[in-house]
Amino acid sequence: MSILVLGGTAEARALCAELSQRGLPTIASLAGVTTLRTRYPVPLRVGGFGGAEGLATWLRCQKVTAVIDATHPFAAKMPWHAASAAKQIGTPRLRLLRTAWPPRQGWIIVPDLVAAADTLPVGAHAFLSTGRTEVAAFAARGDVRFTLRSIEPPGDLPPHIASVVARPPFTVDAEVETLTRLEITHLVSKNSGGKEQAKLEAAARLGLPVVMISRPPQPDGPSAAKVADAVAWAVKTVDI
Ligand code: NAP
Numbered sequence: 023m024s025i026l027v028l029g030g031t032a033e034a035r036a037l038c039a040e041l042s043q044r045g046l047p048t049i050a051s052l053a054g055v056t057t058l059r060t061r062y063p064v065p066l067r068v069g070g071f072g073g074a075e076g077l078a079t080w081l082r083c084q085k086v087t088a089v090i091d092a093t094h095p096f097a098a099k100m101p102w103h104a105a106s107a108a109k110q111i112g113t114p115r116l117r118l119l120r121t122a123w124p125p126r127q128g129w130i131i132v133p134d135l136v137a138a139a140d141t142l143p144v145g146a147h148a149f150l151s152t153g154r155t156e157v158a159a160f161a162a163r164g165d166v167r168f169t170l171r172s173i174e175p176p177g178d179l180p181p182h183i184a185s186v187v188a189r190p191p192f193t194v195d196a197e198v199e200t201l202t203r204l205e206i207t208h209l210v211s212k213n214s215g216g217k218e219q220a221k222l223e224a225a226a227r228l229g230l231p232v233v234m235i236s237r238p239p240q241p242d243g244p245s246a247a248k249v250a251d252a253v254a255w256a257v258k259t260v261d262i
Pocket residue numbers: 028029030031051052053054055068069070071072073074076077092093094096097098099100101103152153212
């Protein structure tokens with residue numbers, strides 16, 4: 023028996039460490055989108071499975087007894103593939119999904135990236151913390167300046183989108199300094215949830231409007247918000 027943890031988040035790593043400490047055979051899986059890969063304390067496989075069908079075949083071949091989907095709250099495809107594959111072959115699945123940030127004063131809540139781009143006023147200078155692969159929605163807004171912050175270099179960008187490469191964590195003071203120095207007028211963020219809230223605190227301190235993108239829908243089924251609850255589910259599910 024083994025547990026597959028679909029990763030790409032800090033929670034996935036913490037979960038793998040906890041499962042491994044309890045002696046539960048665990049395999050972690052990453053999409054392989056970043057070159058700077060954090061170490062996992064369990065065997066790791068990297069790369070897509072080939073959709074829900076490919077994942078179902080892989081789960082069957084590897085005799086996986088439980089799947090914990092600990093992908094990012096904004097991973098749009100993998101949770102659906104995991105739900106479909108697990109259902110097809112009757113393997114229990116849990117979604118580990120950290121709690122979203124509750125709305126704050128000064129937030130403009132939008133459903134997606136396109137709506138985020140649309141809501142910015144002409145002449146704004148928006149700070150994008152939405153990820154290096156998700157600039158397409160902002161490319162058409164040549165009447166707005168953007169600074170995109172990403173962990174890895176984003177590749178070619180249109181002239182109205184500047185790039186800053188930096189790796190979290192960031193302190194609130196550092197975020198205030200960055201937003202002030204760049205003369206940012208709006209912060210654009212996904213509602214990822216979790217501890218990385220310094221940018222939100224900094225925006226609140228500076229009175230900057232925050233364009234907050236709501237999470238995509240999630241498949242039905244059991245879910246946990248905390249690593250400890252996912253561990254308890256795994257222990258119960260694999261019945262040791
Ligand atoms: P996505 O839209 O859900 O996934 C795109 C494709 O990547 C999937 O169809 C799957 O390919 C493959 N994939 C995704 N997660 C995988 C995993 N853990 N193991 C193996 N294959 C995986 O997700 P995304 O937004 O491109 O994000 C890719 C990864 O980065 C995710 O694992 C996510 O946890 C992490 N991440 C995403 C964000 C974000 O804002 N989207 C932020 C931080 C981290 P196949 O269909 O071929 O199986």
